[in-house]
Amino acid sequence: MQRFDTARRTGVICRAVSLTCAAVLAAAPCYAQPKIDPSRGAAKAAACASCHGSPQRPPLAGMPTLAGQQEQFLVLQMFLMREGLRDVPQMAGTLKDFSDRDLDEVAAYFSRQTPARGGTSTKPKLHARGEVLAKGMACGSCHLGDYTGQRQVPRVASQREDYLAATLKAYRDNKRIGTDTSMNSILYQVPDTDIDALAHFLAYQ
Amino acid sequence: MNSALSRMLRSRAVRTLAMSALALTGAYALAQQMVTPQSKPPSEKAVKARTASGGYKPERMKNPNLAPHAGRMTVTQPSDIPLDKIRVPKGFQVELWAHGMPGVRMMTRGSKGTIWAGTRIIGRVYEIKDQGGVRTHRILAEKLVQPNGVAFQGGNLYVMAINRVFRYDGIEDSPNVKPVELTAAFKLPPEVHHNWKFIAFGPDSKLYVQVGSPCNICEPSDQHGQIRRYVADGSGMEVVARGVRNSVGFDFHPQTGELWFTDNGRDWQAEDGPQDELNRVSKIGQFFGFPYCHAQGIPDLDIKKKDPCKGVTLPVALMGPHSAALGMRFYTGAMFPKDYVNSIFVARRGSWNRTRLFGYDVVNVRATADGRNAKVTPFMTGFMDPKENKFWGRPVDVLQLPDGSLLVSDEQNGAIYRVSHKK
Numbered sequence: 001m002q003r004f005d006t007a008r009r010t011g012v013i014c015r016a017v018s019l020t021c022a023a024v025l026a027a028a029p030c031y032a033q034p035k036i037d038p039s040r041g042a043a044k045a046a047a048c049a050s051c052h053g054s055p056q057r058p059p060l061a062g063m064p065t066l067a068g069q070q071e072q073f074l075v076l077q078m079f080l081m082r083e084g085l086r087d088v089p090q091m092a093g094t095l096k097d098f099s100d101r102d103l104d105e106v107a108a109y110f111s112r113q114t115p116a117r118g119g120t121s122t123k124p125k126l127h128a129r130g131e132v133l134a135k136g137m138a139c140g141s142c143h144l145g146d147y148t149g150q151r152q153v154p155r156v157a158s159q160r161e162d163y164l165a166a167t168l169k170a171y172r173d174n175k176r177i178g179t180d181t182s183m184n185s186i187l188y189q190v191p192d193t194d195i196d197a198l199a200h201f202l203a204y205q
Numbered sequence: 206m207n208s209a210l211s212r213m214l215r216s217r218a219v220r221t222l223a224m225s226a227l228a229l230t231g232a233y234a235l236a237q238q239m240v241t242p243q244s245k246p247p248s249e250k251a252v253k254a255r256t257a258s259g260g261y262k263p264e265r266m267k268n269p270n271l272a273p274h275a276g277r278m279t280v281t282q283p284s285d286i287p288l289d290k291i292r293v294p295k296g297f298q299v300e301l302w303a304h305g306m307p308g309v310r311m312m313t314r315g316s317k318g319t320i321w322a323g324t325r326i327i328g329r330v331y332e333i334k335d336q337g338g339v340r341t342h343r344i345l346a347e348k349l350v351q352p353n354g355v356a357f358q359g360g361n362l363y364v365m366a367i368n369r370v371f372r373y374d375g376i377e378d379s380p381n382v383k384p385v386e387l388t389a390a391f392k393l394p395p396e397v398h399h400n401w402k403f404i405a406f407g408p409d410s411k412l413y414v415q416v417g418s419p420c421n422i423c424e425p426s427d428q429h430g431q432i433r434r435y436v437a438d439g440s441g442m443e444v445v446a447r448g449v450r451n452s453v454g455f456d457f458h459p460q461t462g463e464l465w466f467t468d469n470g471r472d473w474q475a476e477d478g479p480q481d482e483l484n485r486v487s488k489i490g491q492f493f494g495f496p497y498c499h500a501q502g503i504p505d506l507d508i509k510k511k512d513p514c515k516g517v518t519l520p521v522a523l524m525g526p527h528s529a530a531l532g533m534r535f536y537t538g539a540m541f542p543k544d545y546v547n548s549i550f551v552a553r554r555g556s557w558n559r560t561r562l563f564g565y566d567v568v569n570v571r572a573t574a575d576g577r578n579a580k581v582t583p584f585m586t587g588f589m590d591p592k593e594n595k596f597w598g599r600p601v602d603v604l605q606l607p608d609g610s611l612l613v614s615d616e617q618n619g620a621i622y623r624v625s626h627k628k
Contacts, residue, residue: 072275079278084348085328100279141263142272152275174397177350179275179326185398185420186261 041109130201354402390439532602538609
């Protein structure tokens with residue numbers, strides 16, 4: 001597969017192809033994408049485990065769990081970080097030499113792992129407050145009722161509490177971008193205390 | 206909120222541009238500046254109001270697990286674009302005019318034929334040249350925060366990101382010109398949501414700019430929920446339309462010069478609406494209903510007030526439930542049959558906040574110059590399969606070429622199609 005960078009630096013030349021394209025497409029399947037191979041992703045992903053700890057919970061503060069994360073979410077976020085659209089210096093270095101295909105395969109690998117669960121909360125009041133907020137803000141609509149996510153919407157269940165809190169605050173403060181602005185919108189003006197409760201609740205799902 | 210906002214805007218130093226010319230493409234890398242609102246912490250009451258009645262009500266929908274569809278950020282090869290699925294009326298043809306530009310959205314055209322196109326999340330502005338029937342493109346700017354707005358006047362290209370504004374002087378003659386930053390002059394609010402800009406120059410030579418409401422449903426501040434116009438240098442701001450939720454497309458009537466605009470209806474009220482709108486501004490400063498009154502007079506379920514539709518200018522046409530009616534232009538060309546003249550082409554990016562997909566097409570709207578007798582007809586379809594409830598393409602903008610053919614941008618496939626007609 002052609003490296004994304006090469007494609008864009010050289011510019012892509014296109015012709016008026018309506019008739020030929022239609023003829024070719026009639027005979028060939030339209031979505032002949034290369035088959036994604038998670039095992040190839042495993043080799044590429046070996047470097048990730050020291051920080052992300054997959055499939056266990058990550059040992060480092062503020063670090064997300066990748067195991068069981070949504071495949072499409074992983075691809076898009078890695079793309080944003082590789083391209084410098086989402087500014088995470090450590091990741092930009094790691095992803096520098098990843099092709100689009102590498103992103104697909106690494107995402108396929110992590111998304112097929114079974115994540116470690118968060119255990120039981122020892123702060124029932126904070127947990128209860130977080131639950132009220134999560135229901136009131138309808139987090140489960142996009143992230144689903146068990147908060148495992150769908151498509152580009154990430155699994156937030158059983159992530160590290162410090163990671164969740166920092167991410168939610170970054171969205172509120174427009175320091176973090178997603179693939180749309182839903183999170184910026186939903187967290188508009190939500191105070192730290194409520195974000196901390198939400199993060200606590202979700203970390204123990 | 207407003208005084209906090211204006212304090213913040215005053216205190217923010219005009220940013221300098223970090224530029225590094227990329228030798229290969231001549232593109233400028235514009236250092237990304239994420240926008241940080243510094244509004245004071247909200248009260249407990251404000252948050253309660255938000256969580257209790259912020260309008261996110263999945264229980265009102267048949268499928269409570271609806272979420273926006275993610276775009277594709279990697280290049281789609283022409284062989285993966287099923288052009289043969291696109292349907293247009295008899296006598297029209299569709300060709301793949303340009304491709305390889307992930308996230309391509311709003312388009313404008315220079316006086317010497319260059320096309321520029323904005324994007325959202327991928328942060329780029331593409332420049333496309335047609336050289337003897339072959340299209341080439343380069344990335345003019347990158348790493349901006351949602352540079353959706355592009356417009357051209359007097360030899361200069363204007364690019365508008367969420368709250369940054371650039372002018373590329375004489376760009377068709379000086380392709381490597383450094384942009385002039387006009388951000389400070391335009392004083393746009395920093396909120397990201399619904400604030401990717403649509404911009405266009407009016408017949409009065411002023412720059413019209415949308416500033417959406419930063420929410421699904423809320424009482425917007427007096428800085429939001431409006432379409433404004435400015436002198437091209439950012440001075441002389443006036444609010445042209447109020448009570449706007451999120452307009453991502455407008456144009457000026459070829460006969461009257463009046464502003465007509467599309468507006469996206471709110472989510473989570475019902476699967477079947479309130480429908481998106483096509484509006485006409487017959488008086489500067491008119492109020493179009495958001496957040497109290499939607500579509501053809503539907504009161505909001507969350508933000509309630511007495512007589513919610515009193516004083517509200519109702520739409521010329523309803524554009525479908527959650528259809529995301531975005532880019533629109535009046536047709537003035539000589540190529541299409543005569544009855545298309547002064548009609549409107551509207552790109553509908555397609556729904557996410559309903560169980561059955563809706564939109565994913567380009568429609569043609571015919572109405573009298575004063576906005577009566579509107580009729581919406583499908584024009585370019587096939588991007589969505591209603592049986593499978595799946596889509597493969599998302600039309601976002603339309604742009605007429607001098608020969609009367611119509612360009613249609615497809616954000617999902619990073620492609621631009623050209624629709625032409627043979628007599």
